[in-house]
Amino acid sequence: MFGPKWWEGDAFVAGESRGKIWRVRLVKTPHGYVGREFLIARLSMLTLDLAISPKGDLYVCCHSGLPDWGTGPTGEGRIFKISYTDPKAPQPVIAWDDGQPEARVAFDKPLDPSVTNAVVGQQIEFGEYVRAADRYEVLKPPYQAVKQQEAAPRGRLTILSAKLDDDNQTLVLTTDRRPQALTYALTIPGVKTKGSKSGGETIDLDYDQSGVAMGLTKNKLFMDSKLVRDFAREAGMDTWEYIWIGWLPYAGVEFAKPFFGPSKYFAEAERKLGNRTGSHFRIITRPNFPYPDVTLRVKSTSPFGLVSAAGRLAMNSVTGQDGKQFADVVLNE
Structure with missing residues (x-):
């Protein structure tokens, strides 16, 4: 291979x-x-x-x-x-926007901490048709569609700060606030294995705002009783708090796992999401379909509730013929 x-x-x-x-x-x-x-x-x-x-x-x-x-x-x-000649060199696994505003890049091996200095001040280009390493593109088919793509607006964000997380395997970049759900192209200079004396390599990659935010919550103190929770809600009080929140490319952990490779970030996410005793999942996403009048079906092995951001929709799951929980939502906007 x-x-x-x-x-x-x-x-x-x-x-x-x-x-x-x-x-x-x-x-x-x-x-x-x-x-x-x-x-x-x-x-x-x-x-x-x-x-x-x-x-x-x-x-x-x-x-x-x-x-x-x-x-x-x-x-x-x-x-x-x-040829793949340096198996010890860190390889990017996946990049994502976690909405802080931060961008994160997971690697398969620990990075040298010097990469955080090399990347600060770099520009992230964004646009509908922006892709990684566009500066290297020299072949452009002479079609009108390509000309329209070239004429589409592009913008730039500045990387304000950087740090390493997950045992130096995840690069966390704080940026200007991202204005739209577009594609973002990132150039990372100085990527090298921890302790290497070389100047490192430059890596180009892109990411967008797809995926889901997954949170793990627990009831606040004294909120384990349903009666107390109902009373607190009527009083406008929060009954739960986040104990972990992260991002996955897909809502199902088993389907997201293959995209993370040997990522420490996902290993930790899988560990936390797998220990569900006394905790609850919260999955946050914005469906974006290419056409209106879509019925979205959400399925789970456990009962769940669906709530829209504006609070205009709230429903609980029901049991299907296969014994699993599901809820259907008609999206017509």
């Missing part, structure tokens, strides 16, 4: 006209597949096909000329070999 051990089973996809290579992870669920793509390379030639050798090298077949057709069947082509 090519890359770290935890890449095993991923697909590698070539984007011919834009000179891109993605690593794609798919996870099967009872309702179909969920997936996430990670851009791992940009090339200056038309990228036609990929193959992994028995020794674990990635061979890339490229064609010369401009998109879409290049220099034709008699034009020059090249084959490049990409």
